[in-house]
Amino acid sequence: MHELATYIKLFFPVAEDELAAIAGQFRPLEFAKGDYFLKQGRYCDRLAFITSGLIRLYREVDGKEVTQWISSKGYFVTDLASFVFQTPGRWNIQALTDCTLYSIDRTAYQNLNQTIPKWQELDKLFVAKCFVMLEERIFSHLHMTAEERYHRLLADSPELFNQVPLQYLASMIGMTPETLSRLRSKQLKG
Amino acid sequence: MHELATYIKLFFPVAEDELAAIAGQFRPLEFAKGDYFLKQGRYCDRLAFITSGLIRLYREVDGKEVTQWISSKGYFVTDLASFVFQTPGRWNIQALTDCTLYSIDRTAYQNLNQTIPKWQELDKLFVAKCFVMLEERIFSHLHMTAEERYHRLLADSPELFNQVPLQYLASMIGMTPETLSRLRSKQLKG
DNA sequence: ATAACTTCTTGATTTTTATCAAGCGCACGC
DNA sequence: GCGTGCGCTTGATAAAAATCAAGAAGTTAT
Numbered sequence: 001m002h003e004l005a006t007y008i009k010l011f012f013p014v015a016e017d018e019l020a021a022i023a024g025q026f027r028p029l030e031f032a033k034g035d036y037f038l039k040q041g042r043y044c045d046r047l048a049f050i051t052s053g054l055i056r057l058y059r060e061v062d063g064k065e066v067t068q069w070i071s072s073k074g075y076f077v078t079d080l081a082s083f084v085f086q087t088p089g090r091w092n093i094q095a096l097t098d099c100t101l102y103s104i105d106r107t108a109y110q111n112l113n114q115t116i117p118k119w120q121e122l123d124k125l126f127v128a129k130c131f132v133m134l135e136e137r138i139f140s141h142l143h144m145t146a147e148e149r150y151h152r153l154l155a156d157s158p159e160l161f162n163q164v165p166l167q168y169l170a171s172m173i174g175m176t177p178e179t180l181s182r183l184r185s186k187q188l189k190g
Numbered sequence: 191m192h193e194l195a196t197y198i199k200l201f202f203p204v205a206e207d208e209l210a211a212i213a214g215q216f217r218p219l220e221f222a223k224g225d226y227f228l229k230q231g232r233y234c235d236r237l238a239f240i241t242s243g244l245i246r247l248y249r250e251v252d253g254k255e256v257t258q259w260i261s262s263k264g265y266f267v268t269d270l271a272s273f274v275f276q277t278p279g280r281w282n283i284q285a286l287t288d289c290t291l292y293s294i295d296r297t298a299y300q301n302l303n304q305t306i307p308k309w310q311e312l313d314k315l316f317v318a319k320c321f322v323m324l325e326e327r328i329f330s331h332l333h334m335t336a337e338e339r340y341h342r343l344l345a346d347s348p349e350l351f352n353q354v355p356l357q358y359l360a361s362m363i364g365m366t367p368e369t370l371s372r373l374r375s376k377q378l379k380g
Numbered sequence: 381a382t383a384a385c386t387t388c389t390t391g392a393t394t395t396t397t398a399t400c401a402a403g404c405g406c407a408c409g410c
Numbered sequence: 411g412c413g414t415g416c417g418c419t420t421g422a423t424a425a426a427a428a429t430c431a432a433g434a435a436g437t438t439a440t
Contacts, residue, residue, distance in 0.1 A: 059329065066333045068325070081322040084315065090325075113311065121303065124314040125274065131317055132271040134324035135258070135280075139249065141331040142364045143256045146397070165417065174332045176398060181419050336427065355387070369427055371389055 003051045004102050007074055012125055018118050025112055026102035031055075037077065037093040044082035044089045045106045050075050053099025054163060057091045058171075067171040070096070070164055076126065077101075083109075096164060141174060149173040150183045193241045194292050197264055202315055208308050215302055216292035221245075227267065227283040234272035234279045235296045240265050243289025244353060247281045248361075257361040260286065260354055266316065267291075273299075286354060331364060339363040340373045 005023045008014055014022070029048060031037065038044045040059060055077050057068040068091060071077045082089040083106065104112075112119045140149055153173055154161065160169060170180035195213045198204055204212070219238060221227065228234045230249060245267050247258040258281060261267045272279040273296065294302075302309045330339055343363050344351065350359060360370035 061333050064333075066329065068329055068332065080318055080325075084318045085322075117307075117310075120307075120310040120314065124310065124317060127314060127317045127321055128270055128274045131321045131324065132275075134321065134328060135270075138324060138327055138331070139256065139258055141328070142258065142361060143251050143254075167417070171332060177418075178399080178420085179397060182397095185419075357387075366428060367388075368390085368429080372427095375389075 004049045007049070008122065011129075012122055014118055014122065018116055021116055022112060022119055022122075023102075025108045026104045029101040029103040031095040031099040031101065033095055033097050035095045037095065038079055038082075038089050038091060040090065040092045041088050043086065044079040044093075046103050047076060047078040047083055047109060048101040048103040050077060051100045051102065053101075054096040054160075055099060056094050056096050056164075056168060058094070058168075059091055065092075065171070067168045070160060070168065070172060072160075080127070096168075146173070146175040146179055147183055149175070150180065194239045197239070198312065201319075202312055204308055204312065208306055211306055212302060212309055212312075213292075215298045216294045219291040219293040221285040221289040221291065223285055223287050225285045227285065228269055228272075228279050228281060230280065230282045231278050233276065234269040234283075236293050237266060237268040237273055237299060238291040238293040240267060241290045241292065243291075244286040244350075245289060246284050246286050246354075246358060248284070248358075249281055255282075255361070257358045260350060260358065260362060262350075270317070286358075336363070336365040336369055337373055337376075339365070340370060 002023075004026055005019050008019060008022065026049065031053070037048065037055060050071055050073050052073055055071045055075075057071070057077075057079075058065045059068065060066070077093060079089045079091050079093065081087050113123070140152065144152070150173060153169065166180055166184075167177040170177045173180075192213075194216055195209050198209060198212065216239065221243070227238065227245060240261055240263050242263055245261045245265075247261070247267075247269075248255045249258065250256070267283060269279045269281050269283065271277050303313070330342065334342070340363060343359065356370055356374075357367040360367045363370075
């Protein structure tokens with residue numbers, strides 16, 4: 001549990017008693033490689049914090065899996081639209097490796113909102129931070145080439161290249177596996 | 191002012207007195223075509239709701255302007271990272287036409303957070319809704335062609351095509367003006 | 381009204397990326 | 411141990427999109 005508290009403290013100052021009250025609402029949760037946290041179309045009624053492992057968000061389009069994002073230690077994971085607005089889930093959310101999480105369900109989450117004012121603010125700041133990350137990610141698609149996006153991912157998250165099938169990374173940055181493969185070999189030679 | 195209140199009510203149920211208290215903190219603000227709401231690098235200390243006009247977010251990269259988004263009536267406009275986390279503004283935010291806005295500054299905004307609990311929730315929901323829109327926008331870059339993104343923009347926001355220079359729209363959906371032009375003429379012929 | 385701009389279009393060409401197809405290396409199960 | 415499948419690479423080709431260049435149409439300023 002302390003890992004979530006540590007992470008929150010790094011992000012935003014919260015009094016110890018509030019921190020304990022918040023963290024106390026999260027329950028440990030384990031996933032084995034291949035397990036689904038959410039299947040597309042079902043309602044997502046939980047939000048989880050990852051303490052170890054990798055989790056992939058993807059959606060099927062024309063029979064192909066398109067990977068939206070891969071979350072690792074220190075990230076929260078949920079289908080935000082489904083969790084917050086109670087709409088059908090838009091993503092498949094699957095463990096790429098065995099994972100340890102701390103999870104909170106909708107009800108407990110809403111209780112936090114009412115009982116701990118600081119949580120409201122914290123929660124808003126988390127979402128705002130994620131919003132800003134997505135803005136930058138969109139921007140990268142507006143002006144960068146596939147090669148530039150590859151180099152950025154490599155710079156930002158080099159660890160993913162050892163741990164995640166490259167085809168998922170290719171999809172996540174908007175190119176085919178073949179293109180990613182060629183960019184990699186080009187880098188080795190160049 | 192009632193326009194902001196109307197918009198909020200559509201989005202989320204709020205008691206009339208709270209609504210009045212919220213809306214009362216926003217001040218009318220006018221921009222002439224070409225005026226800047228924010229210049230890149232400066233701090234953004236306000237959040238505004240658009241009641242008429244069009245506003246473009248863009249950033250300069252390698253001497254070229256890249257348009258991130260065009261906001262119109264019913265949208266909020268700000269540089270969220272700058273407004274919330276007090277970092278230097280990442281966008282130029284410029285009026286494409288004369289605009290009428292309702293604006294709130296950081297101080298008043300933070301007062302709302304403390305005095306009106308419902309505002310905290312409302313504000314979080316706004317950001318969450320925008321987050322979900324951005325997720326979908328990223329996804330469209332992962333699996334759609336330029337032509338598909340053009341058709342989607344045309345379906346979602348046909349009014350922009352009469353009111354906004356096409357080069358800005360092209361940039362916003364990640365293609366050159368020439369490509370957009372060809373897709374348009376292809377559609378006329380096909 | 382006319383010159384100067386800006387915006388958009390069109391054409392020719394190059395570059396980038398996707399697609400299709402084959403093969404390699406490795407892990408896994410039988 | 412030996413197929414079998416999966417993930418990755420490589421090659422050939424096709425398609426998509428960018429770039430470069432020129433010109434048309436409409437706007438703005440003088």
